[in-house]
Amino acid sequence: MVGEGNSGLLSGGAMQWLRRWAYNASGFNKLGLWHDDCLYEDDEVKEAVRRLPERLQDDRTFRITRAMQLSLSHQILPREQWTTFDEDIRYLKPYLEEVRKENREKAEWSKK
Amino acid sequence: MASKLMKSNILRSLPARRFAAQAATKSSDYGVLPREPLKTTTLPNGVVVASIENQSPLSRVAIAVRGGSRYETPENRGATHLLRIVAGLTNAENTAFGLTRELQQLGASLACSADREVLIYSADATRNHMDVVMELLANAATRQVFKPWEITDIKPHLKLDVETTPAEVSLIEDLHLAAFRQSDLGNSVVAPHHLIGQLGPDQLASHLSRTLLAGRTAVCGTGIDHETLVEYAQGLQLPQGEGPAPAARYGGGELRTEIGGGVALVAVAAEGAGRSAATAAQQAVLQAVLGAGAVVKYGAGRGVLGAAAAQAGGAAAALNAVYSDTGLVGYTVAAEADKAGQVIEAVNKAFKTTSLTAEDVNRGKALAKAAVLRADDNSGSCVETMGVQGASLGKVSAVTDALAAIDAVKLSDVQTLHKRLVGGKLSMAARGNLRTVPYLDQL
Numbered sequence: 001m002v003g004e005g006n007s008g009l010l011s012g013g014a015m016q017w018l019r020r021w022a023y024n025a026s027g028f029n030k031l032g033l034w035h036d037d038c039l040y041e042d043d044e045v046k047e048a049v050r051r052l053p054e055r056l057q058d059d060r061t062f063r064i065t066r067a068m069q070l071s072l073s074h075q076i077l078p079r080e081q082w083t084t085f086d087e088d089i090r091y092l093k094p095y096l097e098e099v100r101k102e103n104r105e106k107a108e109w110s111k112k
Numbered sequence: 113m114a115s116k117l118m119k120s121n122i123l124r125s126l127p128a129r130r131f132a133a134q135a136a137t138k139s140s141d142y143g144v145l146p147r148e149p150l151k152t153t154t155l156p157n158g159v160v161v162a163s164i165e166n167q168s169p170l171s172r173v174a175i176a177v178r179g180g181s182r183y184e185t186p187e188n189r190g191a192t193h194l195l196r197i198v199a200g201l202t203n204a205e206n207t208a209f210g211l212t213r214e215l216q217q218l219g220a221s222l223a224c225s226a227d228r229e230v231l232i233y234s235a236d237a238t239r240n241h242m243d244v245v246m247e248l249l250a251n252a253a254t255r256q257v258f259k260p261w262e263i264t265d266i267k268p269h270l271k272l273d274v275e276t277t278p279a280e281v282s283l284i285e286d287l288h289l290a291a292f293r294q295s296d297l298g299n300s301v302v303a304p305h306h307l308i309g310q311l312g313p314d315q316l317a318s319h320l321s322r323t324l325l326a327g328r329t330a331v332c333g334t335g336i337d338h339e340t341l342v343e344y345a346q347g348l349q350l351p352q353g354e355g356p357a358p359a360a361r362y363g364g365g366e367l368r369t370e371i372g373g374g375v376a377l378v379a380v381a382a383e384g385a386g387r388s389a390a391t392a393a394q395q396a397v398l399q400a401v402l403g404a405g406a407v408v409k410y411g412a413g414r415g416v417l418g419a420a421a422a423q424a425g426g427a428a429a430a431l432n433a434v435y436s437d438t439g440l441v442g443y444t445v446a447a448e449a450d451k452a453g454q455v456i457e458a459v460n461k462a463f464k465t466t467s468l469t470a471e472d473v474n475r476g477k478a479l480a481k482a483a484v485l486r487a488d489d490n491s492g493s494c495v496e497t498m499g500v501q502g503a504s505l506g507k508v509s510a511v512t513d514a515l516a517a518i519d520a521v522k523l524s525d526v527q528t529l530h531k532r533l534v535g536g537k538l539s540m541a542a543r544g545n546l547r548t549v550p551y552l553d554q555l
Contacts, residue, residue: 050261051259051260051261053260102207102209105207105209105210106209109209109210109213
């Protein structure tokens with residue numbers, strides 16, 4: 001899974017190169033989006049987004065709106081404004097993990 | 113005919129004799145375990161531990177912290193009210209859901225209550241489950257995390273609580289505000305309506321960081337072994353520190369809230385002594401003499417004030433609010449709007465001019481002792497009393513000490529106290545339909 005530690009198949013440096021290449025090839029950074037903006041919004045993701053601090057929610061909304069505008073006008077951002085691999089923070093990850101943990105706990109209890 | 117037969121002595125005496133014969137056998141072949149006396153320990157870090165092994169199948173443990181509403185700052189006013197509401201939400205070890213289900217599964221309960229001085233987290237459960245429940249209590253009381261979204265989700269509950277505050281509670285809050293003005297003991301236990309918006313995780317955390325300290329905490333229990341409780345208290349992670357000191361200044365004043373309706377509620381009080389003062393027992397006796405509540409359900413108030421009020425067509429009771437450094441002693445009156453003026457005049461006259469006799473004081477002593485014993489008998493109020501004493505005074509006294517102090521009260525003490533109180537500056541709060549209610553300077 002992208003974002004995990006060493007793969008076992010490739011050495012650390014090679015793995016990093018492959019990840020950067022895959023990131024740039026996927027193209028969402030050309031619309032100024034971050035990885036977590038592109039997650040499919042199922043119930044867990046929706047709840048995680050609800051829990052984001054206001055600032056992070058606003059930034060996310062801005063990026064998504066800008067990307068939608070670019071998409072409908074068949075444009076991409078100038079190269080200087082593309083999201084880089086290093087600045088792309090997985091901001092939703094801790095919240096999403098917490099939501100998933102809570103759902104697992106509820107499932108455990110309902111089994112009893 | 114059949115019924116006449118039943119009434120004849122012969123037929124009735126047969127079963128009666130049999131039951132009597134059965135009752136003659138020895139009733140107890142096992143020893144009855146006595147209720148043990150109070151045991152207290154003060155840990156090196158300052159936590160006071162107190163327990164009574166009352167041999168009950170139900171254990172109760174409480175963590176009391178000297179962090180009531182009097183220690184709120186202007187920036188976090190209302191924090192204790194919100195803390196009470198969020199007591200069962202996610203903490204460092206349990207989610208809100210998990211905590212609730214775990215407690216339900218064990219048949220336990222967790223509660224948080226607070227007054228002006230002390231914030232108490234308490235839990236009770238059957239003895240065999242108490243160890244798990246104590247862990248959950250420690251997490252809820254000392255390892256809060258305050259998730260922002262949970263606080264936001266529960267804000268409507270706070271708003272509902274504030275808006276459905278009973279008139280009697282508001283009256284007493286107003287009295288404290290009038291007496292102690294806008295800080296310390298004047299801080300209401302109910303969050304101010306206009307400040308609900310500013311309450312959030314930061315305010316809660318700041319209140320706890322100022323007051324949840326080892327030197328301000330007491331751990332009390334009933335139905336639990338003292339060594340177990342000491343070990344439990346040692347395991348609590350509490351920071352060191354002094355925290356804010358009590359700084360109440362009695363000013364005196366008046367607060368009238370006209371809301372119409374058919375009833376007027378009035379409270380009048382003078383400054384009283386603190387919990388550890390020599391006059392505390394005398395105050396309790398005075399309150400009992402003046403009349404604190406009815407003995408018989410739905411009965412008219414008793415005592416000097418109750419009788420005066422009943423004659424004028426209303427109800428009155430003596431008020432004795434005791435805090436660690438000061439207090440309020442006075443009376444509360446409830447009457448229909450038309451009669452309120454007369455009732456208050458009558459009660460005020462009785463309050464100020466009643467001459468106390470030895471019989472009055474003996475009656476007061478008996479009532480006060482009964483009240484102390486009644487509170488001690490109920491394990492819930494027993495734990496609460498221990499918690500309040502331990503957290504606010506740093507030591508817990510046994511009931512026998514309180515009874516001895518009441519016994520030592522003399523008629524002259526109570527008379528001196530009474531004279532001093534009625535001569536002091538009074539505070540007044542009134543709520544309801546106040547068209548006949550006199551002002552403080554008219555009393």
